Amino acid sequence: MVALDKTGTLTAGALTLTTVITDGEVSEQEALRLAGAVEDGSEHPIGLAIAREAAARAVLVLADQPRPGAAEAVERLRRMGLRPVMLTGDREGTALAVAARLGIPADSVYAGTDPAGKAAVIGRLQAGGLPVAFAGDGVNDAAALAQADLGMAFGSAADVAVGAAGLTIAGGDPAAIADALQFARATMRVIRANLTWAFCYNLAAIPVAALGYLNPMLAGVAMSASSLIVVGNSLRLLRLRVGPPHLPPSPPAGDSR
Numbered sequence: 001m002v003a004l005d006k007t008g009t010l011t012a013g014a015l016t017l018t019t020v021i022t023d024g025e026v027s028e029q030e031a032l033r034l035a036g037a038v039e040d041g042s043e044h045p046i047g048l049a050i051a052r053e054a055a056a057r058a059v060l061v062l063a064d065q066p067r068p069g070a071a072e073a074v075e076r077l078r079r080m081g082l083r084p085v086m087l088t089g090d091r092e093g094t095a096l097a098v099a100a101r102l103g104i105p106a107d108s109v110y111a112g113t114d115p116a117g118k119a120a121v122i123g124r125l126q127a128g129g130l131p132v133a134f135a136g137d138g139v140n141d142a143a144a145l146a147q148a149d150l151g152m153a154f155g156s157a158a159d160v161a162v163g164a165a166g167l168t169i170a171g172g173d174p175a176a177i178a179d180a181l182q183f184a185r186a187t188m189r190v191i192r193a194n195l196t197w198a199f200c201y202n203l204a205a206i207p208v209a210a211l212g213y214l215n216p217m218l219a220g221v222a223m224s225a226s227s228l229i230v231v232g233n234s235l236r237l238l239r240l241r242v243g244p245p246h247l248p249p250s251p252p253a254g255d256s257r
Contacts (some may be wrong), residue, residue, distance in 0.1 A: 002084050005179070006090060009136055027153075030232075069175050080178065085104070086099050086110065087122075101210065114140070119147040121144075132149055135151075138161060142161050152205070183237075190233060
């Protein structure tokens, strides 16, 4: 299961003016000009002066747009057999609107969660018996990043988030979340193969050496060969190519993995 913060992780984290709706008494350009003049000296991110000065007159619609490739990243996680969920402090309506654009179902959205609430949600998901990864970038994500089995933060995230995460991802592309998980899976396969080889080698060689049937020279050569095999197997990771072309088909509808 992969929990994803909305603002700054799946979205750009900055408001963008998308629509200007007027009552017909003023033009869109005039409403925007007046609102811009009022907001020029405001330090508030939204600006109470907009509503005060532009009231019964116009509505300015702003939205935090999804990052390019965010929807594709969510789909990749699903194809990998993971369940993407969204955690956000935003109101439910805003969260559900963004989730719908990204292909995240409503029952996988946890809205209105404060920093402690995000960590609590991660804990409840873990209590279901599945490991949970969490990707976030803000100060309010630090507790959830520490609670998760794997915390992932972007390199541009707040310092406290980077410090709480177990993995820092360079850049801000959401696709890197799936890339990291694919690479981690491949690394674990190599580690298991190396451990299996080393265990079998020692299981066979140590008793023979203990009974005096193994020449020390041959033992040294065999040990060197074992090390070379382990290193060679590990170097296969250099040829790993992560991305959509290597993904398995999507699980059938209703698959809860």
